[in-house]
Amino acid sequence: MSKVLIVADVFEGELQGSTARAVTCAQDLSPDSVDVLVLSASGSAAEAAAKIEGVTKVLSVERAENEHPLAATFAPQVVAAAKQNDYTHVLGPNTTFGKDLMPRVAALLGVGMITDIMAVNGPHEFERPIYAGNAVVTVEAPGDQVLVASVRCASFDAAADGGSAEVEALSLDAELPSHTRFVSADTGGSSDRPDLASAGKVISGGRGVGSKENFDIIFSLADKMGAAVGASRAAVDSGFVPNDMQVGQTGKIIAPELYMCFGISGAIQHLAGIKDAGTIIAINKDEEAPIFEVADYGLVGDLFKVIPELEEALG
């Protein structure tokens, strides 16, 4: 019997798409119930969670301290909720929210944690990547302990909307610390571009793009194709684009239908982030670049010539 609790990823009051992906992962456990815990200050996130197909119940904890997702504040609440209803599984998404929070939850519950579930073999048997995804291990967790894990969002489609779960206001007996305080957030201004983590098409640039100004041609092509924009670590480190655009082992792991990259060599740490992409297209001026070993279509050429030609061909 599996009773699953999913910790919702809420950012600035909005439910993030990663939550619906964790719900899909939870369905693979053939669970008796899948409850979603929404910790927020107020607002619509709990209502949004109730609409996810397959959700049994939404547990909503509204308090001012939950305005910003601080792990130190959230963890005692997740632990209290997990104990209150004897959940067998507590899952979170492998976004920076879940990566920050879930290990703290696991340690407070006194159990080990499985990071990045990519497949469910049974209620206590999972597959997860190690070594930047260059190996996949099958892990068995003890059956007599609560299982805490994060879900690799790129491995699971988002559960559809269409549910109408009950929302239950939950009051928790949890003492919240005051030693950790939110100061500010810098989201780099809002953008109309699709979200990198969930976009169907992603156009990426690397060191080969050369400068922040040059990156405009990547953005321009992406806008033409309705794609999100990503980058290699080298492009971020060089200051061409902000950190939240980094794709890879230590950045975002994505699974778009189309991944098209320009001026990226294809280091293993970068490839770790795109292994699940449907079609990978690489444009690089060096025919020996390792990216061509994984690309479905490779084109040897100068990106500054190829992109204008592409824009023209695409009309």
Next chain:
Amino acid sequence: MKVMVSVKRVVDYNVRIQVKGDGSGVNLDGVKMSMNPFDEIAMEQAVQMKDAGTAEEVIAVTIGPAKAEEQLRSALAFGADRAIHVKTDEEIQPLTAARILAKLFEKEQPKVLLTGKQAIDDDANQTGQMTAALLDLPQATFASAIEFDGDKAKVTREVDSGLETIEVDLPAVITTDLRLNEPRYLKLPDIMKAKKKPIDAMSVEDLGIEEAVKLNVTKTAPPPEREPGVMVEDVNELVSKMKDKGLV
């Protein structure tokens, strides 16, 4: 203040690992080992704090086999004053590592524990957060900038939406992200000096902690292979392939 830094011995980030044919693990014979890159960043942060006069003492800690002394020597060459080696030949999973670090933290009473955000072998991304939880301390994960101010630290964190700044009371656990700094190259005189610095060796039993129940790895497999791709001659050919697949 006193700063403690955890450093893990891992397969060097440049190595392309091979999975053993019988599925029993990853082939580590003769493979180059190094300090986890995020721990180098943590070491660099600690040593910069020493240079700036913010830290008086830097202690490096590793949990691992006898050979992990190499990584402790590197930490000492970075500029750590002394090191602690918790010796074990067993694979130590994050919760047990966290229990060990928490125990050493209680003994040493540093103001800050710096860990890497993730070890690039298990890619767990857990140990720092777990240690903070066990000690009931604040955590600031994925740090790309740290500013100390008396008994507080302001930490800028790399998060999915961009950057977030939080303030934590000290003592605290901080985990490092890539853009916190660029670790220095170790120079020969520092490497020589490091040979004389003290390493305190102990066993897991000496610390009297309870090891966590292990997650059992039953199989290690190579990742699913992608179909081999093709090279196209020019943009026109590329676009027609994309159209065939319904991608544009």
